[in-house]
Amino acid sequence: MEERKIEQLVNGRLDLLTHLKSIELGAAAAAALMLMFVLDIIPTRDHHHHHHHPRVESKLKQQLKLKQELSSMAMAIAMAMATTSKISNPLMYNWSAPPINEKKPSLRMNQSFRLRTRSLSIETEVADTVESQSLVRRLILLRHANSSWENPSLRDHDRPLSKAGRDDAIKVSQKLQQLGWIPQLILSSDAVRTRETLKIMQEHVKGFLEAEVHFISSFYSVAAMDGQTAEHLQQAICKYSTDEIVTVMCMGHNRGWEEAASMFAGALIELKTCNAALLEASGKSWEEHLHRHNFNFDSVIQGVDSSSPMSENL
Numbered sequence: 001m002e003e004r005k006i007e008q009l010v011n012g013r014l015d016l017l018t019h020l021k022s023i024e025l026g027a028a029a030a031a032a033l034m035l036m037f038v039l040d041i042i043p044t045r046d047h048h049h050h051h052h053h054p055r056v057e058s059k060l061k062q063q064l065k066l067k068q069e070l071s072s073m074a075m076a077i078a079m080a081m082a083t084t085s086k087i088s089n090p091l092m093y094n095w096s097a098p099p100i101n102e103k104k105p106s107l108r109m110n111q112s113f114r115l116r117t118r119s120l121s122i123e124t125e126v127a128d129t130v131e132s133q134s135l136v137r138r139l140i141l142l143r144h145a146n147s148s149w150e151n152p153s154l155r156d157h158d159r160p161l162s163k164a165g166r167d168d169a170i171k172v173s174q175k176l177q178q179l180g181w182i183p184q185l186i187l188s189s190d191a192v193r194t195r196e197t198l199k200i201m202q203e204h205v206k207g208f209l210e211a212e213v214h215f216i217s218s219f220y221s222v223a224a225m226d227g228q229t230a231e232h233l234q235q236a237i238c239k240y241s242t243d244e245i246v247t248v249m250c251m252g253h254n255r256g257w258e259e260a261a262s263m264f265a266g267a268l269i270e271l272k273t274c275n276a277a278l279l280e281a282s283g284k285s286w287e288e289h290l291h292r293h294n295f296n297f298d299s300v301i302q303g304v305d306s307s308s309p310m311s312e313n314l
Contacts, residue, residue: 018313075209125238134282139237139295140181140249141261145169145200145274145303147193157220161196173201173208174302179301181278182207183249187236189219194251197274211249214240218254230263234290241286247278248286264290265297 146165161169176182186208188194195215202208222232233250241248250257254271261269261277269277279295289295 042274046225126247132285135243135246136280136282137286137289138181138247138298139181139279140176140247140276141233141257141264141271141279142172142197142251142276143254143257143271143273144189144191144194144251145172145197148274156191158192160192165193165197165269165274166200168303169197169200170204172274172276172301173205175303176276177205177207179278181247183211183247184245185237185241185248186211186213186251187219187240187248187250188213188215189223189231189253190215190217191220194219194253198251204231212240219250223253223256225256227259230260232256233260237255237290238287243285245286261297266294266296267297269297269300271300272302276301276303 019311049178144165146162147159147169148162148165151159182205186198188198198208198213216236218232219236222228229252237248237250250260257277258269258271261271261279264279265277271277277300278298278300279287281295283289
């Protein structure tokens, strides 16, 4: 009877060692093995001072051989970690021990002991690696909604939105919400029509209220200068954003906003009033993509109905 229990124990631990060796996540296997050595839950043949049935002896030898092979693996992994200080395979982060066969009661372990790499120091290495990977960054270039020309005495900077423009601002905010393009940072011209466009968007979609907002007076003037807007936006985004911010919206005027969108995307983009160009790229920083102009053009969404006339150029 005692011999049978020992055989069950050996069988179970042999299965576990075989599993560790066979999985592709060698680092996780080695780490788990090292932990088991520390806790001494896999005895080798040396822990048994009497002779067993030949079948059990054979399996004990297999167990010892597997442990030796995994020990070599563990040493190689440790040396690699000492050299690189990083482990590149994030899949091992979620690795856990194979399920325990309920028919082998001797293999039941305390539930508090789970062979997870989360409990090892490797967790920190993996987290650092994941954090350093590229993020998808999204840039929204939104032209203000349609403005009113009813009061000819107003300066261009001070013209408010028209009734149609207010309606369009609601539509474009809802479309951005539906697409999941809610900015964390909003940089806007300080002209009345851009301020009003943003105010209406914030009133109808809560996510826009949660964004950090900066009104930049130079956005109004630079949009009228040929070929200047893209570089100016690049400088502003790098100044106000951080690498943790993944979605930025810049609000302004034509001709500059069309030029900037086209330059960033490498394609001709037209922006009517209350149109937004959606651009995205993967990278570790905003500066990386803004300097290289390597955004992918996703689409242009329209707050204004396609049948509505384009009533202004700025």
